Amino acid sequence: MALLEVENLKKYFPVQKGVLNRTVGYVKAVDDVSFSLKRGETLGLVGESGCGKTTVGRCLLRLIEPTAGRVAFNGQNLLELDRGEMLKIRASFQIIFQDPFSSLNPRMNVGDIIAEPIRNHLKISAAETRQRVAHLMHRVGLHTATMNRYPHEFSGGQRQRIGIARALALNPKVIVCDEPVSALDVSIQAQVINLLAQLQEQLDLSYIFIAHDLSVVEHISDRVAVMYLGRIVEVATAEALYSNPLHPYSRALMSAVPIPDPDLRREKILLPGDVPSPFNPPPGCNFHPRCFVRQDRCARETPILRDVGDGHQVACHL
Amino acid sequence: MTVNAEPLLRVENLYTRFDTMDGVVTAVDGIDFDVHAGETLGLVGESGCGKSVTALSILRLLRCPPARIEGRILFGGRDLLQLDADAVRSVRGREISMIFQEPMTSLNPVLAIGEQVAEGVRLHQRLSRRESWQRAVEMLQKVQIPSPEIRAAQYPHKFSGGMRQRAMIAMALSCGPKLILADEPTTALDVTIQAQIMSLMMQLKQELNTAIVLITHDLGIVAETASRVIVMYAGQIMEEAPVRDLFKDPRHPYTRGLLGSVPVIGRGQRPNRRLQEIPGMVPSPLRMPAGCRFHPRCPQVAPRCCHEAPPMVLLGEHRRVRCWLETV
Numbered sequence: 076m077a078l079l080e081v082e083n084l085k086k087y088f089p090v091q092k093g094v095l096n097r098t099v100g101y102v103k104a105v106d107d108v109s110f111s112l113k114r115g116e117t118l119g120l121v122g123e124s125g126c127g128k129t130t131v132g133r134c135l136l137r138l139i140e141p142t143a144g145r146v147a148f149n150g151q152n153l154l155e156l157d158r159g160e161m162l163k164i165r166a167s168f169q170i171i172f173q174d175p176f177s178s179l180n181p182r183m184n185v186g187d188i189i190a191e192p193i194r195n196h197l198k199i200s201a202a203e204t205r206q207r208v209a210h211l212m213h214r215v216g217l218h219t220a221t222m223n224r225y226p227h228e229f230s231g232g233q234r235q236r237i238g239i240a241r242a243l244a245l246n247p248k249v250i251v252c253d254e255p256v257s258a259l260d261v262s263i264q265a266q267v268i269n270l271l272a273q274l275q276e277q278l279d280l281s282y283i284f285i286a287h288d289l290s291v292v293e294h295i296s297d298r299v300a301v302m303y304l305g306r307i308v309e310v311a312t313a314e315a316l317y318s319n320p321l322h323p324y325s326r327a328l329m330s331a332v333p334i335p336d337p338d339l340r341r342e343k344i345l346l347p348g349d350v351p352s353p354f355n356p357p358p359g360c361n362f363h364p365r366c367f368v369r370q371d372r373c374a375r376e377t378p379i380l381r382d383v384g385d386g387h388q389v390a391c392h393l
Numbered sequence: 394m395t396v397n398a399e400p401l402l403r404v405e406n407l408y409t410r411f412d413t414m415d416g417v418v419t420a421v422d423g424i425d426f427d428v429h430a431g432e433t434l435g436l437v438g439e440s441g442c443g444k445s446v447t448a449l450s451i452l453r454l455l456r457c458p459p460a461r462i463e464g465r466i467l468f469g470g471r472d473l474l475q476l477d478a479d480a481v482r483s484v485r486g487r488e489i490s491m492i493f494q495e496p497m498t499s500l501n502p503v504l505a506i507g508e509q510v511a512e513g514v515r516l517h518q519r520l521s522r523r524e525s526w527q528r529a530v531e532m533l534q535k536v537q538i539p540s541p542e543i544r545a546a547q548y549p550h551k552f553s554g555g556m557r558q559r560a561m562i563a564m565a566l567s568c569g570p571k572l573i574l575a576d577e578p579t580t581a582l583d584v585t586i587q588a589q590i591m592s593l594m595m596q597l598k599q600e601l602n603t604a605i606v607l608i609t610h611d612l613g614i615v616a617e618t619a620s621r622v623i624v625m626y627a628g629q630i631m632e633e634a635p636v637r638d639l640f641k642d643p644r645h646p647y648t649r650g651l652l653g654s655v656p657v658i659g660r661g662q663r664p665n666r667r668l669q670e671i672p673g674m675v676p677s678p679l680r681m682p683a684g685c686r687f688h689p690r691c692p693q694v695a696p697r698c699c700h701e702a703p704p705m706v707l708l709g710e711h712r713r714v715r716c717w718l719e720t721v
Contacts, residue, residue: 340617349555
């Protein structure tokens with residue numbers, strides 16, 4: 076059985092206008108998203124800004140309350156839990172944020188930042204807590220001697236390690252990694268990616284890895300889901316998706332990534348225009364106005380995600 | 394490319410220092426390079442390596458003090474560092490223009506887009522308001538902004554990130570400059586939009602025979618667009634090479650480290666899902682290591698690297714490396 080099962084997850088943000096704050100419509104940030112995550116697996120979630128990938132990550136942990144759907148963790152629907160129960164679940168379901176600058180409290184020292192989840196969840200002595208923090212810091216490659224320092228004294232890469240140590244504090248099973256390396260320089264990015272891969276092996280972790288960098292996602296993921304305007308348009312193993320992307324959007328996305336090899340000049344598929352506003356998405360397949368293989372029916376019927384063999388799913392009429 | 398021709402731009406022994414509360418920061422530490430007419434030169438490196446400061450120094454866009462710029466920047470037979478403010482202003486925008494990274498903050502939010510594009514033309518080419526506006530609309534059309542007449546009258550907040558960057562390109566090209574300094578022109582954009590913008594820039598560059606200095610941290614973009622590459626680290630040039638040589642035969646350990654640390658799309662996963670790391674981090678500009686600046690992170694460090702700065706070793710035309718390994 077899958078460790079995490081997400082069915083028909085939706086998040087509609089109301090748009091309010093006027094003095095009475097009347098709701099005039101909804102931004103469908105996440106619209107009917109379903110996927111599953113197996114134990115020890117990494118599922119990559121890719122897409123461009125505004126596609127809803129971060130909202131999905133936050134909805135899973137109920138940091139943003141989803142509008143509808145089901146998030147089953149070990150068979151238990153998280154969306155039905157009350158606040159107290161949800162807090163308990165968060166011990167095994169953690170998140171690492173994108174921005175290592177704003178996601179750490181600048182007034183807390185590193186030891187306290189990492190100890191906070193332990194103090195909140197476990198009743199153990201101060202000495203034991205300290206020992207655990209030291210162990211966690213060692214695990215993510217930070218010097219335990221820096222425990223009393225404050226976040227501003229650390230570089231971006233080190234801060235991201237602090238965030239990872241905090242996420243690991245309660246021995247979670249699943250970690251949502253929301254753009255964990257996009258704020259880092261390439262040499263530091265490699266260090267953090269390697270650390271995440273190493274921790275996954277050692278601690279039997281499962282990751283939801285959210286990123287816009289397709290090369291990083293290919294590198295770290297077992298399976299990848301591509302999102303566009305709040306919907307998943309394609310899911311496949313990393314290998315299948317990157318060698319044989321089926322959805323026209325995935326194809327354009329893959330072809331747009333620059334390759335650091337001057338001899339490899341591929342034909343790029345240039346998409347016209349910008350991503351449309353999620354407040355007023357196009358009817359039918361919401362990619363059709365930019366699609367290079369569209370047909371008449373694409374403007375009318377919304378394609379559903381269907382299996383085309385070996386777990387490769389795609390939402391396209393073709 | 395003709396190698397013997399007089400370069401369009403020659404930077405000689407450029408030092409840019411900042412006086413700060415904590416001491417003097419040498420952001421650019423004695424760099425020199427040429428840019429030839431019509432070529433695309435890639436300037437790569439990680440944050441803080443001095444690549445942006447180099448561009449800002451060339452256009453004299455840094456406030457002095459706190460900045461102190463030394464060296465020579467030769468452009469069209471003149472040293473830009475010796476010119477007075479008026480003379481620099483006549484170079485800026487007309488002969489050398491700049492595209493900034495942040496299309497959100499580098500456009501004026503209270504001026505219509507057309508006005509901002511027209512401003513440069515009006516000042517440099519002494520056109521009337523009507524003529525310069527007309528020119529702005531033409532430029533917006535050239536960068537493929539749909540319905541440019543309507544769009545020109547709109548304000549930046551109505552433009553998406555990609556469209557703002559197009560407007561920036563229109564501004565940069567409006568006076569037909571010989572050289573464009575593009576500082577991370579697509580870093581803030583999504584990949585599909587990045588592909589649009591890069592292809593547009595390259596196409597216009599061909600059409601107008603403009604030289605581009607492309608400042609970026611993205612090795613993929615460099616591989617696809619530049620003809621020659623300079624790799625910077627901690628304020629110095631570590632390696633320069635024609636693009637193919639750099640990617641096929643990187644000579645500096647730092648260049649090799651950079652190339653190894655990025656995952657390459659479509660190449661599948663590496664064993665164990667491990668990337669090659671460059672250990673440690675970029676040194677603080679206030680506490681530069683002695684000897685070679687890269688030695689604390691270098692996998693091939695030798696005793697002499699720790700106390701003696703390596704010389705720049707010339708390996709051929711446009712091929713040089715700052716490393717002791719090349720001296721033996």
